[in-house]
Amino acid sequence: MRLGRAAALALATAVAASALAAAPATAGTAFARTASDARPQPRLVTITIPAPHGEIAAKWLPYSGPPRANVLLPAGYDPAKRYPLIVVLNGLNTDYSWWHDWKLDVPLEALHAIVVMPEGASGWYTDWWNDGKRGDPSWESYELDTVLPTILERYLILPQRRYHALLGVSMGGMGSAYLGGRLPGFFGSVGILSGFVDPQYFAPIADAFMEATSLAPLKGDEDLLSVEGRPYGFYMRGHNPTQLVMNLRQTRVFESTGNGAPSPVAAYNTPGSEEEGVAIYPMSQRFHRAAVAAGVDISYHEHTGGHDIPDFLREVEAYVRWDPFEPVITRPTSWTNETVATHGQLWDIGYRFAKPPTRVVQFSRTLNRLSISDAGSDVTLTTSGGCTIHTGTPATVWVPRHC
Numbered sequence: 001m002r003l004g005r006a007a008a009l010a011l012a013t014a015v016a017a018s019a020l021a022a023a024p025a026t027a028g029t030a031f032a033r034t035a036s037d038a039r040p041q042p043r044l045v046t047i048t049i050p051a052p053h054g055e056i057a058a059k060w061l062p063y064s065g066p067p068r069a070n071v072l073l074p075a076g077y078d079p080a081k082r083y084p085l086i087v088v089l090n091g092l093n094t095d096y097s098w099w100h101d102w103k104l105d106v107p108l109e110a111l112h113a114i115v116v117m118p119e120g121a122s123g124w125y126t127d128w129w130n131d132g133k134r135g136d137p138s139w140e141s142y143e144l145d146t147v148l149p150t151i152l153e154r155y156l157i158l159p160q161r162r163y164h165a166l167l168g169v170s171m172g173g174m175g176s177a178y179l180g181g182r183l184p185g186f187f188g189s190v191g192i193l194s195g196f197v198d199p200q201y202f203a204p205i206a207d208a209f210m211e212a213t214s215l216a217p218l219k220g221d222e223d224l225l226s227v228e229g230r231p232y233g234f235y236m237r238g239h240n241p242t243q244l245v246m247n248l249r250q251t252r253v254f255e256s257t258g259n260g261a262p263s264p265v266a267a268y269n270t271p272g273s274e275e276e277g278v279a280i281y282p283m284s285q286r287f288h289r290a291a292v293a294a295g296v297d298i299s300y301h302e303h304t305g306g307h308d309i310p311d312f313l314r315e316v317e318a319y320v321r322w323d324p325f326e327p328v329i330t331r332p333t334s335w336t337n338e339t340v341a342t343h344g345q346l347w348d349i350g351y352r353f354a355k356p357p358t359r360v361v362q363f364s365r366t367l368n369r370l371s372i373s374d375a376g377s378d379v380t381l382t383t384s385g386g387c388t389i390h391t392g393t394p395a396t397v398w399v400p401r402h403c
Contacts, residue, residue, distance in 0.1 A: 040076040042109045055138035067119035074112045082156040084113035084163040089172030090120045107316045118147045125175030129229040165324035167191035181247025185347035188328040189252040193315040198242040198283040238340030238360045245290045247337050250329045254322050256301040256315040257284035263305030276306040334366040348384035353377040371396045
């Protein structure tokens with residue numbers, strides 16, 4: 001099956017795999033330890049996090065068994081103590097082990113947090129469109145409904161929003177920006193490193209991108225039409241971080257991108273410069289402009305270089321210096337959130353639609369007044385106080401403080 005123009009969206013991070021193949025195994029040697037260092041060291045454990053409803057079938061994984069996650073426990077880890085949390089998302093054509101294999105997690109040790117690297121495969125952190133059937137794989141539901149609760153059950157995490165961070169590279173950068181907006185009351189910061197943050201922008205330049213990078217088309221189940229639907233349809237817009245940037249209005253955002261110019265740290269030739277310059281860099285600029293216009297607290301970092309391990313390492317180091325655990329808003333009196341998800345949690349209000357939305361739905365709250373745009377479906381709201389509200393859409397409801 002050949003891809004159309006829209007399906008070429010998936011290619012914007014595919015060359016990361018060739019960059020990995022070319023990268024030297026010493027990419028993280030600046031952080032190497034000596035055998036004589038007797039101080040407590042971080043410890044890596046690998047756990048399995050099964051998808052309880054079969055939403056992640058074996059065909060999507062490069063190994064047998066249920067999905068896995070790497071967990072980096074901080075030096076001197078005490079299971080009776082609470083720690084900050086960083087959830088780290090992999091890029092396209094990689095898996096949960098990618099961050100640790102290339103030592104990109106080593107700079108994160110300085111933050112003394114529990115670092116969770118869950119499986120993302122090549123799923124785009126999206127519940128797939130599948131011609132409107134919205135069937136499996138359901139990656140965003142898996143990450144939010146299964147991975148995160150599992151981590152919070154297994155490890156003691158500091159409860160404050162400021163101590164919950166989301167970080168991703170390339171496809172993972174898109175996932176970080178998108179999932180952070182899906183769960184704004186939990187994640188206080190998101191980090192976007194060379195992120196594929198505006199897929200709708202990419203559609204018109206897909207041919208130029210493929211020519212510049214000499215990439216072969218993907219095929220079969222990798223067709224992004226199955227993931228996001230039509231390039232300018234509501235479902236792709238509802239998964240486009242640049243279109244949904246208002247969802248991050250109360251969140252600290254770190255964004256870093258190369259501009260495609262030769263990098264002083266990449267001593268080998270990779271197609272990553274072309275990828276970064278033709279696609280990632282302009283998408284990052286568009287996301288940054290949208291974030292500034294929306295009043296998002298964003299720290300934007302632009303550098304020479306491309307889509308390769310040494311430049312990713314520089315971005316992680318800059319992210320650590322930025323510090324993802326600075327104070328953030330905890331209880332906003334007003335907020336706006338747009339979604340195409342069937343269910344979710346927006347601050348202290350949970351929502352579940354009776355039928356999947358047929359358009360991008362906007363929730364807008366000011367004090368106790370909550371407005372919901374037309375979803376093509378009724379919705380059930382659940383408040384933190386245990387109140388349940390059933391309503392059609394569009395609607396404006398008053399959120400009670402007590403039931």
